[in-house]
Amino acid sequence: MHRLINLGCKLNQYEGYCLLEAFRDLDDLVIVNTCCVTNEADLNSRKKFRQALRQFPDATVIATGCACRLDPEPYAAARYVIDNVDRNTMIKDVMPRPDRARYFLKIQDGCDQKCTYCIVAKVRTRVESRTIEEITREMEWAAALGHREIVLVGANIGLYGRDTGTTLKTLLAALGNIRGRPRIRLSSIEPPFITPQLVKVMKEIKACRHFHIPIQSGDNTVLTRMNRAYGREHLENIIGLINGNFEEVAIGADLIVGFPAEGEEEFLNTYNFINEQPFTHLHVFPYSPRPGTGAYDLGDPVPKAEKKNRLWVLKNLIKEKNHDFRRRMLGKNFQVVIEHKDGTCLGLTDNYIKTDLDGPCAANSLIEITVDRVTQEMTHATPCVEE
16 A cells, blocks of 8 residues: 655645655555644654654655755654655656646746745755656646646746746746646745736736735835845735736735744734735744754744734634635636545635535536635535536
């Protein structure tokens, strides 16, 4: 039996599925694919690894991922500890078979940005882009497997092509020309890479109306201390650019609360920014100092309880904004990619609305639905009946 325990980002998940395919000939295999983006992720990775050793004592246990590259010693009991660099070599020509409706497709790896809170550039150091031909071939592979949506993933997808002389815009234009292709969604993309040219080509190829932007803060002082390459005004400009080109667009963001430069005034600036702008969903993380990052020597002056409070203030705010966004979709038709989970039929619209469907539907299909009921927790829809 093969088991994959995936932690962390979409890129890590893609690589985990590739490694599972690379070791498919082993009879009893457990892969623990670790993450270290936060202290919590690091600790959870170690916990999952220890559990795997206890639960599957006779299996071949492999530990891999970013936490293994940062500190391999806690994973020494694994049969193999596979570093990210070695893993990239092992999976170079491997195409995965993920057990999910949406297919995560890696387009690049590596980040050379110097954000002071982040450890990613320490564990994914080399910017490497796959060729347009490789990506096109894998998209056709995913379509042949029956996947109806492709999510383009990477450590920093805005850096795509920097090492090969091309751009993300050029890649999207090429993928948009593939006949019968699945719909295309971008994963997280940094603010400096959201340009009029990129937005134009996304609109032309009818990419998913969904942007997830790791803004991290809405306060200029905090952004400067984080060594982010933009300020609040730039964020306002790109959100205006997105809204001016896409109707009913979903705009999500990553935020860090409790960074050492964030006092009450700075947090209020972030709160007001999120409240004023048309965000539809957030991922909010409490700051955790990471040894080896530029901010580590700043300490951790914001109390844990205050971080938790700020986190929930933002979560409650976005819950209301998301509810308002979904209520505006009542009575409208969308195409959704279907997934089955816990006996229920779930769909995802191109503008990132998760729907609970009333009626039978086939997994991995793309069907048209009508939004007929919206609650705080869920959007309910009915499959359209062909006449």
